[in-house]
Amino acid sequence: MKVAVLVFPGSNSDHDAYHAVKHVCGHEARFVWHKDGSLGDAEAVIVPGGFSYGDYLRSGAIARFAPVMAAVAEFAKKGGPVLGICNGFQILQEAGLLPGAMLRNRSVKFLSQQVHVRVERADTAATAGLAPGTVLSMPIAHGEGNFHAEADELDRLEQCGQVVFRYVGRDGGLGADAANPNGSARAIAGVCNEGRNVVGLMPHPERAAEPHLHHGAEGRRLLEAFLGSAVHA
Amino acid sequence: MAIPPPEVLDQHRLTAEEYERIERFLGREPNRTELGLFSVMWSEHCSYKSSKKHLRGLPTTGPRVLQGPGENAGAVDIGDGLAAVFKIESHNHPSFIEPYQGAATGVGGILRDIFTMNARPVAVLNSLRFGSPEDAANRRLLSGVVAGIGGYGNAFGCPTVGGEVVFEPCYQGNPLVNAFCLGLVKADQIFKGRADGIGNPVFYVGAKTGRDGIHGATMASAEFGEGSEEKRPTVQVGDPFMEKVLLEACLEAMKTGAVLGIQDMGAAGLSCSSSEMGARSGTGVEIDIRKVPQRETGMTAYEVMLSESQERMLLVAAKGREDEVIRVFEKWDLHAEAIGHVIADKRLRVWNGTTLEADVPNEALTDEAPVYDRPWVEPKNPAVDHDLSNLPIPGDLGAALLQVLAAPTIASKRWIYRQYDCSVRGNTVLGPGSDAAVIHVKGTRKALAMSVDCNARLVWLDPYEGARLAVAEACRNVVASGAEPIGATNCLNFGNPERPEIMGQLVMAIRGLGDACRTLAVPITGGNVSLYNETDGVAIYPTPTIGVVGLIEDVSKVLARSFREAGDEVVLLGACTDELGGSEYLKTVHGRVAGRPPRLDIEAEARLYRCVLEANGAGLLRSAHDGSDGGLAIALAESCFAGEEPGLGADLALPASTLRADALLFGEAPSRMVVTTRDAAGLAAVAARHGVPCTTLGRVGGDRLRLTCGGTSLVDLPVARLHEAWTSLERRLG
Numbered sequence: 001m002k003v004a005v006l007v008f009p010g011s012n013s014d015h016d017a018y019h020a021v022k023h024v025c026g027h028e029a030r031f032v033w034h035k036d037g038s039l040g041d042a043e044a045v046i047v048p049g050g051f052s053y054g055d056y057l058r059s060g061a062i063a064r065f066a067p068v069m070a071a072v073a074e075f076a077k078k079g080g081p082v083l084g085i086c087n088g089f090q091i092l093q094e095a096g097l098l099p100g101a102m103l104r105n106r107s108v109k110f111l112s113q114q115v116h117v118r119v120e121r122a123d124t125a126a127t128a129g130l131a132p133g134t135v136l137s138m139p140i141a142h143g144e145g146n147f148h149a150e151a152d153e154l155d156r157l158e159q160c161g162q163v164v165f166r167y168v169g170r171d172g173g174l175g176a177d178a179a180n181p182n183g184s185a186r187a188i189a190g191v192c193n194e195g196r197n198v199v200g201l202m203p204h205p206e207r208a209a210e211p212h213l214h215h216g217a218e219g220r221r222l223l224e225a226f227l228g229s230a231v232h233a
Numbered sequence: 234m235a236i237p238p239p240e241v242l243d244q245h246r247l248t249a250e251e252y253e254r255i256e257r258f259l260g261r262e263p264n265r266t267e268l269g270l271f272s273v274m275w276s277e278h279c280s281y282k283s284s285k286k287h288l289r290g291l292p293t294t295g296p297r298v299l300q301g302p303g304e305n306a307g308a309v310d311i312g313d314g315l316a317a318v319f320k321i322e323s324h325n326h327p328s329f330i331e332p333y334q335g336a337a338t339g340v341g342g343i344l345r346d347i348f349t350m351n352a353r354p355v356a357v358l359n360s361l362r363f364g365s366p367e368d369a370a371n372r373r374l375l376s377g378v379v380a381g382i383g384g385y386g387n388a389f390g391c392p393t394v395g396g397e398v399v400f401e402p403c404y405q406g407n408p409l410v411n412a413f414c415l416g417l418v419k420a421d422q423i424f425k426g427r428a429d430g431i432g433n434p435v436f437y438v439g440a441k442t443g444r445d446g447i448h449g450a451t452m453a454s455a456e457f458g459e460g461s462e463e464k465r466p467t468v469q470v471g472d473p474f475m476e477k478v479l480l481e482a483c484l485e486a487m488k489t490g491a492v493l494g495i496q497d498m499g500a501a502g503l504s505c506s507s508s509e510m511g512a513r514s515g516t517g518v519e520i521d522i523r524k525v526p527q528r529e530t531g532m533t534a535y536e537v538m539l540s541e542s543q544e545r546m547l548l549v550a551a552k553g554r555e556d557e558v559i560r561v562f563e564k565w566d567l568h569a570e571a572i573g574h575v576i577a578d579k580r581l582r583v584w585n586g587t588t589l590e591a592d593v594p595n596e597a598l599t600d601e602a603p604v605y606d607r608p609w610v611e612p613k614n615p616a617v618d619h620d621l622s623n624l625p626i627p628g629d630l631g632a633a634l635l636q637v638l639a640a641p642t643i644a645s646k647r648w649i650y651r652q653y654d655c656s657v658r659g660n661t662v663l664g665p666g667s668d669a670a671v672i673h674v675k676g677t678r679k680a681l682a683m684s685v686d687c688n689a690r691l692v693w694l695d696p697y698e699g700a701r702l703a704v705a706e707a708c709r710n711v712v713a714s715g716a717e718p719i720g721a722t723n724c725l726n727f728g729n730p731e732r733p734e735i736m737g738q739l740v741m742a743i744r745g746l747g748d749a750c751r752t753l754a755v756p757i758t759g760g761n762v763s764l765y766n767e768t769d770g771v772a773i774y775p776t777p778t779i780g781v782v783g784l785i786e787d788v789s790k791v792l793a794r795s796f797r798e799a800g801d802e803v804v805l806l807g808a809c810t811d812e813l814g815g816s817e818y819l820k821t822v823h824g825r826v827a828g829r830p831p832r833l834d835i836e837a838e839a840r841l842y843r844c845v846l847e848a849n850g851a852g853l854l855r856s857a858h859d860g861s862d863g864g865l866a867i868a869l870a871e872s873c874f875a876g877e878e879p880g881l882g883a884d885l886a887l888p889a890s891t892l893r894a895d896a897l898l899f900g901e902a903p904s905r906m907v908v909t910t911r912d913a914a915g916l917a918a919v920a921a922r923h924g925v926p927c928t929t930l931g932r933v934g935g936d937r938l939r940l941t942c943g944g945t946s947l948v949d950l951p952v953a954r955l956h957e958a959w960t961s962l963e964r965r966l967g
């Protein structure tokens with residue numbers, strides 16, 4: 001599969017995504033510059049983590065105007081798979097391709113830690129082949145990851161099956177509030193669009209894709225699912 | 234020729250003798266701009282005038298050293314055609330004046346030092362020191378510094394993978410913020426700060442120049458007293474996004490082959506970069522300040538030359554290839570501005586349009602800056618002779634252990650480091666909270682371990698011994714991760730060198746560093762000196778922070794601290810000796826900072842390294858943890874924590890000993906490590922071959938830490954209880 005990894009000037013996980021796609025999962029990866037108006041012949045798009053244009057205003061608020069985002073919107077409209085990770089998720093929200101918005105973390109501090117997320121739906125571009133209930137351990141690293149939407153919007157997302165990942169305890173349970181690191185509404189860690197082809201999540205699967213890493217290799221299962229070659233554990 | 238009024242000299246922190254020296258170099262009186270240039274370039278911060286003579290005694294060479302002191306950072310060969318470029322620097326004074334920006338720009342500065350050499354920064358560590366966290370003012374400083382480090386490093390995209398945070402009353406009013414960075418570069422593509430080739434254009438790239446940070450280097454070379462808060466304008470303001478873009482643009486520009494030399498503008502800004510680049514190449518640099526991009530109007534040559542605005546670089550390109558450089562910077566929405574060129578005269582010439590504002594020999598600003606042999610006295614700290622033999626042994630040693638575990642310096646620092654992105658770049662093998670941080674070197678099997686350390690209490694008691702112990706601890710931490718130490722960098726934080734007793738601390742600490750590094754064959758490839766760390770005449774503990782880098786050939790052999798599996802055997806490598814002097818226990822439980830620092834037999838230390846590395850290479854080790862800070866009891870308790878969570882306990886027995894029970898538990902003898910193995914006999918054989926004492930203590934298992942000595946119970950506590958004590962500070966302050 002040919003994967004476009006977007007590069008904004010302040011992207012800092014673009015290399016991580018590229019490495020995981022190409023060297024870990026063995027797919028074709030290429031960087032696409034934010035000023036490019038075309039995604040070429042890409043079959044999937046990753047909007048990586050980072051600080052797009054510095055994000056001094058609001059995460060992703062300026063990035064949505066980048067020329068490449070028009071191409072991403074067009075690609076998504078045609079059903080092409082798009083994965084937004086961390087800042088990429090925020091950008092896709094700002095661009096109107098994913099629901100909800102991000103508030104500052106409940107602690108008002110940047111949070112860098114390992115979390116557990118539970119796969120809620122197997123019918124999205126990023127979770128095909130992963131059984132609902134699967135718990136994956138990955139790192140988060142963000143200051144604004146507190147998922148927010150109005151109550152009726154949250155109900156609608158639940159009804160439409162657009163909640164794709166939730167923060168949970170190691171055992172997969174929702175019980176402890178401590179498992180929800182940033183205070184996200186209904187412990188939502190990731191969502192998809194109505195078409196289920198655009199998925200965003202705050203945790204970083206691409207930084208947890210190799211067994212020798214401190215943050216483990218469980219993120220690779222999500223990436224493999226996204227890349228259409230799910231490996232079953 | 235006349236000496237200017239004292240207030241002018243004072244403002245520039247120059248002595249009358251130094252002024253006369255300037256006149257001799259110029260053959261005339263300096264004008265105001267020139268006086269400014271000399272002021273910053275001859276500041277302690279830039280010239281190392283008090284320390285230079287003594288720094289010459291440090292070992293700086295070795296088979297792996299590609300770049301020693303004198304460049305923006307040091308570099309060592311790690312094989313596979315790659316080099317590790319690293320350095321540690323202080324940003325103490327700015328961080329006290331404005332904690333967030335001070336710390337943020339400290340990180341920004343060290344990152345630039347690394348990518349100036351064409352190395353991509355892949356790891357940041359920091360060494361922080363504050364007064365008691367119980368004091369609200371210190372907590373405010375701490376939270377500002379931590380937010381600043383995170384705010385800059387997280388956005389830039391370089392993981393903060395480790396460090397240390399120490400609390401001692403002496404840092405009240407004078408916190409230390411030392412930042413370490415390591416980058417990777419192809420060994421044959423290291424760039425230097427040179428201005429070669431007469432006529433080649435000099436480019437200015439990055440952020441515009443403002444009035445921030447003027448005289449920052451001079452400020453950092455003075456003590457604090459009343460009114461320091463008014464120095465806020467001397468602190469720079471950081472923009473990590475600009476730095477990130479500058480990084481990518483510079484690395485891309487260097488790839489074109491059109492860039493010949495490059496240097497970042499840190500302390501002393503344009504003055505330092507332009508004069509040092511010329512001096513290194515035996516050339517000169519001529520610039521026109523009108524061409525320097527400025528974000529404020531009406532800036533004088535003095536202000537432009539002395540500004541310490543952040544995120545700026547000076548580079549020299551090959552004549553005729555200017556467009557290649559300009560195009561790269563334009564791609565990143567930056568401007569490369571040609572502000573001058575390389576000249577044959579070995580001078581720095583500063584023009585303001587057609588007006589010559591400064592015309593100074595490079596050498597006078599750099600190599601010929603004053604070097605002082607300041608008077609010093611051998612440090613004699615009376616606290617060393619304090620008799621500890623009649624110290625009462627606590628009735629409840631378990632309670633003492635809980636007390637030491639909860640001491641701010643020993644306690645878990647998760648509440649601090651979880652504000653730092655430690656996973657970006659996807660290389661982190663061991664993150665914060667480990668003995669050493671370890672990152673994988675992509676495209677190879679290799680990994681690099683890094684540790685920054687200094688037990689300044691011990692340096693205060695005995696600077697020579699304390700500095701040797703700091704080197705040993707940093708190396709031991711690296712070895713505990715399975716790495717062989719291959720290079721070091723130092724950050725010497727001291728008080729006012731004009732006081733002979735402080736100068737004595739500096740001299741003896743440097744000797745200690747040099748002797749230890751020489752014996753362990755770990756070259757020091759660069760570093761930084763921060764003097765005048767005093768507020769109202771009270772100096773900090775002498776704090777020579779050491780950063781050590783180690784190499785692991787096979788990333789799958791990295792060792793962590795935590796016990797891994799029930800049934801594994803727990804082994805103590807090294808000997809317990811009677812070393813309560815300067816210990817955390819003595820301070821926390823008995824309220825004393827006294828005694829003789831632990832004796833360090835550097836040969837025994839080296840034998841321990843060889844033993845651990847051989848045993849790990851043979852696959853004998855399951856975990857390893859340095860046994861110094863807080864002593865054996867703390868090392869064992871920390872091994873019971875699985876990362877940040879309570880983990881496996883252990884049932885352990887020490888053989889009968891003549892030592893006091895508290896010395897056994899809390900004595901900080903060096904050259905020891907707590908390891909686990911499944912083959913104690915095999916490990917004992919390796920240890921015997923290396924002459925390292927080896928004691929099997931028992932086995933991992935259960936949910937309690939039990940430790941007896943000669944049949945008597947010393948500690949018997951649930952791991953959960955130990956963990957609760959260790960994380961109590963986080964629950965209160967986090």
